[in-house]
Structures are given as C-alpha cells and as structure tokens.
Amino acid sequence: MTRAAAAIGLATLFMLAAAAPGTGGQAEARAPGPCSVTTVGGATVHVYCGRARATVKFGGKTLTFRGGNCGVVKSSLAQGWGLGIGKYTVPPAKPRFKYFGVAYFGTPKAGTYKKGEFVVTFFLPGKTYSVIGSPLGTPAMTVTVTKGAKKGSFTGVLSGSKKVSGQWTC
Numbered sequence: 001m002t003r004a005a006a007a008i009g010l011a012t013l014f015m016l017a018a019a020a021p022g023t024g025g026q027a028e029a030r031a032p033g034p035c036s037v038t039t040v041g042g043a044t045v046h047v048y049c050g051r052a053r054a055t056v057k058f059g060g061k062t063l064t065f066r067g068g069n070c071g072v073v074k075s076s077l078a079q080g081w082g083l084g085i086g087k088y089t090v091p092p093a094k095p096r097f098k099y100f101g102v103a104y105f106g107t108p109k110a111g112t113y114k115k116g117e118f119v120v121t122f123f124l125p126g127k128t129y130s131v132i133g134s135p136l137g138t139p140a141m142t143v144t145v146t147k148g149a150k151k152g153s154f155t156g157v158l159s160g161s162k163k164v165s166g167q168w169t170c
Contacts, residue, residue, distance in 0.1 A: 032071035032082055043093030048084040052170035054100045056122055058129075058162050063122070065100040070149065070170035072107060080105045081149055083170055088123070095123035102168065108149040118143040120154050120166070131156035131164055 034046035050069035055062060068085025081104040087097035100122045108117075116133035120141065123129070131154065133141040141156030153167040 032069045032073060032084065034084065034088070040089075040096055043096060044090040045096065046084070046088040046090065048086060048088070048099075050170070052083060052085050052168065054083075054085055054166060054168035056100065056164065056166035058158060058164035063098070063124070065098060065122070068100070068170065070102075070168075078105065079107065081108050083149075083168060085168075086123075094126055095128055096125055097123065098125075099123040100166075100168070102149075102152070104149065108145050110145060110147040112142060112144045114142050116141075118154070120156070129158055129164070131158060 033048075035049040036047045038045050038047060048068040050067065052066075052068035052070055054065040054068075056065070057063075065085040068083065070081070070083035072079065072081050081102075083102040084099070085101070086099040088099045088101065089095045089097060101120075103119045103121075104117060106117075114133055118133065118141070120131045120143070121129065131141045133143070133156070141154055143152060143154045145152040151167070151169050153165070155163070155165045158164050
C-alpha cells in the first residue's frame with residue numbers, strides 16, 4: 001500500500017473514529033473530529049467546530065473555510081493526523097456543503113513533504129477535489145508544516161492541470 005493510499009484510508013478512519021459517541025461539544029480539548037453528526041436529505045453529514053481555518057486558491061477563486069479542529073487520531077488499525085473544517089458529506093452522497101480536510105499517516109514533524117505523505121481534500125456543493133503527492137518523487141503536491149502540523153501550506157495540481165494552493169491553521 002502506498003503512503004497516499006494509506007493517507008486516504010486514514011482520512012476515512014479520521015472521519016469515522018472521531019464520530020464516536022461522547023465526543024461532541026469539546027472542540028479543542030478532545031480527540032479531533034466532528035462536533036455533531038446529522039442527516040440532511042438522506043445524507044450523513046459530519047459537522048466540525050473549533051478554531052481551525054483554511055484558505056484555498058484555484059481557478060481564479062479564493063475559498064475560505066472556518067470552524068474545525070485537528071490532531072492525532074489513534075485506533076487499533078492505525079495512527080495519523082487529521083484536520084476537518086466545515087461540513088463533511090459522507091460518501092456515496094454528493095457533497096452538500098463546503099468542507100476542507102487534510103490527512104497524514106503517522107505523526108507529522110515540522111518540514112516539507114513531497115512524496116504523497118499528505119492528502120488534501122475539499123468539497124464544494126456537488127464537487128469533490130483531492131490533491132495527493134506522488135510517492136515516486138515527482139511531486140504533484142508539496143506540503144510544508146510546523147511542529148504538530150498546527151499550521152501548514154500546500155501547492156499542487158488538480159486533475160485537468162489546474163494549479164491549487166492553500167494554507168491552514170488549527
């Protein structure tokens with residue numbers, strides 16, 4: 001399994017493990033994850049809260065995301081770091097809200113990553129965008145983070161050769 005595939009799996013683990021009962025209401029003092037889970041039009045939606053925010057630039061647009069949290073997620077299957085901001089519509093439903101997420105398999109150290117260690121995903125109503133670096137050393141994405149990934153920035157390419165960049169703080 002490549003690190004990118006593992007990070008995608010971790011993103012799913014982050015979304016599911018963090019939704020465990022009894023985690024709502026304490027944005028920064030608990031394991032990262034949604035503050036609540038609701039159903040909208042038959043779709044399950046994880047609602048994030050907290051101080052985290054992000055900005056994404058692509059295709060001449062600047063998108064802002066607010067209200068989320070980040071941190072290390074541990075389970076018997078894996079350990080990783082995750083960030084969730086906004087409202088995550090659980091697949092297979094199409095996204096209904098804005099959402100920004102980042103996943104990393106393991107515990108990130110301060111530095112620059114270019115080999116697919118991070119996965120950045122963002123949703124707009126009806127659309128999903130993901131940026132994944134290449135484990136082969138030809139970076140489709142570069143991510144730079146501070147200790148604990150509390151702050152980070154990324155540059156990359158979406159399918160169709162659209163350049164994308166952004167930053168987060170949590």
